[in-house]
Amino acid sequence: MAVVLEKLKDKTYPIVKWVGGKRQLMFELLQNLPKSYNRYFEPFIGGGALFFELQPQNGYISDMNEELINLYMVVRDNIYDLIDDLNKHEVSKEYFLKIRNLDRTEKYNALSNTEKASRFIYLNRTCFNGLYRVNSQGQFNVPFGNYKNPRIVDTENLINCSKLLKNTEICCADFSKILSKVKKDDFVYFDPPYVPLNETSSFTSYTRDGFDIDMQFKLRDVCDELDSMGVKFMLSNSDTKLINELYSNYEIKKVFASRAINANGKGRGKITEVLVRNY
Numbered sequence: 001m002a003v004v005l006e007k008l009k010d011k012t013y014p015i016v017k018w019v020g021g022k023r024q025l026m027f028e029l030l031q032n033l034p035k036s037y038n039r040y041f042e043p044f045i046g047g048g049a050l051f052f053e054l055q056p057q058n059g060y061i062s063d064m065n066e067e068l069i070n071l072y073m074v075v076r077d078n079i080y081d082l083i084d085d086l087n088k089h090e091v092s093k094e095y096f097l098k099i100r101n102l103d104r105t106e107k108y109n110a111l112s113n114t115e116k117a118s119r120f121i122y123l124n125r126t127c128f129n130g131l132y133r134v135n136s137q138g139q140f141n142v143p144f145g146n147y148k149n150p151r152i153v154d155t156e157n158l159i160n161c162s163k164l165l166k167n168t169e170i171c172c173a174d175f176s177k178i179l180s181k182v183k184k185d186d187f188v189y190f191d192p193p194y195v196p197l198n199e200t201s202s203f204t205s206y207t208r209d210g211f212d213i214d215m216q217f218k219l220r221d222v223c224d225e226l227d228s229m230g231v232k233f234m235l236s237n238s239d240t241k242l243i244n245e246l247y248s249n250y251e252i253k254k255v256f257a258s259r260a261i262n263a264n265g266k267g268r269g270k271i272t273e274v275l276v277r278n279y
């Protein structure tokens, strides 16, 4: 009997480490996906853990972080130049500071998009905890991570990600933009900046704009609109009173994640999060 071997898809992994990355929750996310859907949307893409796991064809990804979106566009459109540029980097504190501090000078504006993307990956791999944090002037200010052998160029993964992104619409936009893009039976996964569990655990430096309570209300309104259009959505957030109240019309499932969002690692431990679904 002839055995037909189907070519397995090349696996893709997130290109950058991102605060709020969803790897600890992956099993739960996969278990709770809709059984079927048309187009996949992820409007708070960050490191894109679920997107790179699912490898949707003809997907849509967006984020408000311009540098991050530039990175995904360069991986899609200019992968070999990016790999060449990444190979130029050195791992030392002096070199790290030289690259990090480029955005404090005129030189930054003269960088090509590829050089900006290369700097972004380099800083993500070599800075402390892979954090992305900018000051009020938009200057990257995370210290050197002192890792022995950080992997800066993962050529195979970058090429596989590039193939996947060629079939993906990429936008630098607010999450609400998806309302003009989605159609009935599409699926949206929302992973917004979480409502803080308490004041001291808040981490709101993803972008210069922050994501406050009004934005959480605006996001719920977008979910209501999707629901009325027949679009499926799943949303993750913290297990707080506000989130339980905002989404009380939907299915809310408690899940456990081990998280570390404090720079000193003290915030590590199992905490409850919620997955909200309208299907």
Ligand SMILES: C[S@@+](CC[C@H](N)C(=O)[O-])C[C@H]1O[C@@H](n2cnc3c(N)ncnc32)[C@H](O)[C@@H]1O
Residues within 6 Å of the ligand: 018, 019, 020, 021, 022, 023, 043, 044, 045, 046, 047, 048, 049, 050, 062, 063, 064, 065, 173, 174, 175, 176, 191, 192, 193, 194, 206, 207, 210, 211
């Ligand atoms: C929790 S992170 C997403 C983490 C991602 N799921 C992962 O696996 O790495 C939230 C993202 O929302 C983005 N963001 C903040 N405000 C936004 C807005 N108004 N519209 C779209 N994206 C926004 C941030 O830049 C950040 O990348």
